[in-house]
Amino acid sequence: MIAKLNHPVLFSPVGYDKVITKQNPSFIFFKVRCFRTSTLTNHPKVIVTESALSSNFTPRFSRLAKNEAQHVLFDYLHCTRSFSFMDAEHISKNSPHFLQILLSKVDTDKQVAHSLTKFLRYNPINEFEPFFESLGLSPSELSMLLPRHLMFLSDDHVMLDNFHVLCNYGIPRSKMGKMYKEAKEIFGYDYGILALKLQAYEKLGLSKPTVIKLISCCPSLLIGGVNCEFVKVLERLKELRFENDWIGGYLSGKSTYNWNRMLDTVIFLDTVGYSEEQMRYLFNTNPALLFEGSGKNVYVLFGRLLKSGLKMNEIYSLFIQNPNILSVKCIKNLLRAVDFLLEIEMGTEYIASIISNHIQLLGSCTLKGPKTVCKELKVGRDGLCQIIKEDPLKLFNLASKSKIKSSEQASSQDPSKHQEKTTFLMRLGYMENSDEMMKALKQFRGRGDQLQERFDCLVQAGLDCNTVTNMVKQAPMVLNQTKDVIEKKIDCLRNYLAYPLESVVAFPAYLCYDMERISQRFSMYVWLRERGAAKPTLSLSTILACSDTRFVKYFVDVHPEGPALWEKIKNHSPSS
Numbered sequence: 001m002i003a004k005l006n007h008p009v010l011f012s013p014v015g016y017d018k019v020i021t022k023q024n025p026s027f028i029f030f031k032v033r034c035f036r037t038s039t040l041t042n043h044p045k046v047i048v049t050e051s052a053l054s055s056n057f058t059p060r061f062s063r064l065a066k067n068e069a070q071h072v073l074f075d076y077l078h079c080t081r082s083f084s085f086m087d088a089e090h091i092s093k094n095s096p097h098f099l100q101i102l103l104s105k106v107d108t109d110k111q112v113a114h115s116l117t118k119f120l121r122y123n124p125i126n127e128f129e130p131f132f133e134s135l136g137l138s139p140s141e142l143s144m145l146l147p148r149h150l151m152f153l154s155d156d157h158v159m160l161d162n163f164h165v166l167c168n169y170g171i172p173r174s175k176m177g178k179m180y181k182e183a184k185e186i187f188g189y190d191y192g193i194l195a196l197k198l199q200a201y202e203k204l205g206l207s208k209p210t211v212i213k214l215i216s217c218c219p220s221l222l223i224g225g226v227n228c229e230f231v232k233v234l235e236r237l238k239e240l241r242f243e244n245d246w247i248g249g250y251l252s253g254k255s256t257y258n259w260n261r262m263l264d265t266v267i268f269l270d271t272v273g274y275s276e277e278q279m280r281y282l283f284n285t286n287p288a289l290l291f292e293g294s295g296k297n298v299y300v301l302f303g304r305l306l307k308s309g310l311k312m313n314e315i316y317s318l319f320i321q322n323p324n325i326l327s328v329k330c331i332k333n334l335l336r337a338v339d340f341l342l343e344i345e346m347g348t349e350y351i352a353s354i355i356s357n358h359i360q361l362l363g364s365c366t367l368k369g370p371k372t373v374c375k376e377l378k379v380g381r382d383g384l385c386q387i388i389k390e391d392p393l394k395l396f397n398l399a400s401k402s403k404i405k406s407s408e409q410a411s412s413q414d415p416s417k418h419q420e421k422t423t424f425l426m427r428l429g430y431m432e433n434s435d436e437m438m439k440a441l442k443q444f445r446g447r448g449d450q451l452q453e454r455f456d457c458l459v460q461a462g463l464d465c466n467t468v469t470n471m472v473k474q475a476p477m478v479l480n481q482t483k484d485v486i487e488k489k490i491d492c493l494r495n496y497l498a499y500p501l502e503s504v505v506a507f508p509a510y511l512c513y514d515m516e517r518i519s520q521r522f523s524m525y526v527w528l529r530e531r532g533a534a535k536p537t538l539s540l541s542t543i544l545a546c547s548d549t550r551f552v553k554y555f556v557d558v559h560p561e562g563p564a565l566w567e568k569i570k571n572h573s574p575s576s
Contacts (some may be wrong), residue, residue, distance in 0.1 A: 068116070070099060090134055204234060209248065218257055250431055265295025289327065300335065333353075344387065367400045489511050528555060
């Protein structure tokens with residue numbers, strides 16, 4: 001280890017980077033940083049920061065060593081450097097890369113805590129490194145953000161004051177790294193200014209949780225005065241009778257938002273001829289239209305349709321007659337279909353005709369690429385183009401990724417039933433056309449009315465509606481059981497197992513196990529409990545979730561008569 005070199009090493013004066021070349025493979029590139037302001041003398045104290053570790057060298061340390069390093073760093077920050085308990089705890093628990101650096105400087109085969117404590121006593125650290133890492137910034141991002149000529153967080157008290165304002169307001173610390181990277185200016189405000197800016201957004205009628213989410217996603221809103229474009233978006237949404245906090249339910253920290261383009265999208269739809277009621281329905285059922293790309297997809301589709309030979313008034317008409325085509329999925333499918341037709345060099349007059357007559361099918365089908373279809377049919381692009389000209393419906397039969405037997409069947413895969421299921425999932429908190437919604441549509445089996453019936457069954461059994469929502473999101477397969485099966489398992493839980501209904505809240509997967517497993521395992525457990533060989537109140541998960549081998553080890557073999565009884569239970573237990 002570099003920090004453990006025993007022989008004297010001569011370093012250049014402060015500010016000069018000494019690089020050892022790789023002429024000898026055993027040498028490691030490293031850069032020496034010294035925080036002393038005077039010129040180095042014989043044996044200077046040095047700190048090798050994270051840049052000192054070669055990308056080819058990533059030491060691994062035991063969990064025990066990491067835990068000890070975490071405690072030592074906490075003590076150093078809290079007791080030595082007088083950080084608040086919460087700050088020291090968060091930094092020490094959320095800077096794993098920095099802990100690796102610390103551990104690489106001591107002999108981890110000996111007493112890690114003692115060695116690190118001693119090391120930190122004589123080698124002060126650059127506190128900005130673990131601090132920024134704990135805010136969610138990656139090690140690769142730190143070099144551009146570390147302040148020059150500063151070591152201690154207390155040296156930048158303005159930044160620290162603004163950080164605490166955001167913490168006290170409720171903004172998660174893990175989001176602040178992104179905020180610092182995107183809007184560093186907000187960490188430089190004079191005392192009291194940042195709090196006033198946060199209050200200004202609350203005065204727009206937004207709740208505190210919505211402001212927290214908004215600022216976490218869009219920290220640039222805190223630069224300058226209240227963002228006027230955002231205010232206009234909020235006002236237009238109010239005109240469409242959306243609640244002030246509606247917007248907060250669809251913001252994502254992974255996206256960026258262009259409020260001006262979002263406003264233009266609403267104005268564009270108004271210009272096209274959408275009524276307020278149509279726009280309200282469109283945004284309610286397809287919020288991603290506004291929030292994914294800030295409405296960009298609407299303009300992209302409009303431009304592509306113009307390029308395809310449709311006139312402006314024809315496009316307006318299509319939008320009004322088929323408002324659902326502006327859902328994110330439909331737009332994606334339509335753009336792909338237009339590209340398909342352009343790629344096989346179909347004339348714009350034919351493309352315009354196909355779009356006008358079959359826009360619903362184009363929006364609902366995902367098409368393969370032209371090369372794939374040509375290869376399957378063993379025809380060239382001209383041949384494929386001619387086939388589709390003669391019978392446009394063959395486009396869907398030949399190119400659709402999902403087989404469609406007829407246009408009537410395609411349009412009647414009952415969009416109402418799909419919408420019913422989607423509406424149910426939206427009530428659970430899923431955003432339409434999001435990745436989570438697509439995943440949920442596959443996980444939850446059954447029609448919307450069936451899922452609602454099963455959901456209501458749990459509520460009627462005595463559980464709170466919000467509690468059931470959290471349960472089924474945690475374990476979607478709960479609603480894949482029929483209503484009768486759910487009722488049977490709840491009855492078994494209460495009357496046979498004598499467990500309270502609330503026990504399924506902690507372990508909703510109970511409702512997914514078959515009755516045979518439940519009956520067998522609890523019969524064995526009750527028998528052991530009566531003989532004092534098992535704890536009186538074990539959780540459902542402890543009994544049901546363990547493997548067969550583990551169950552036999554801890555619930556069968558613990559009693560001399562256990563194995564014989566277990567065999568008897570398995571042979572005589574009725575199946576579900």
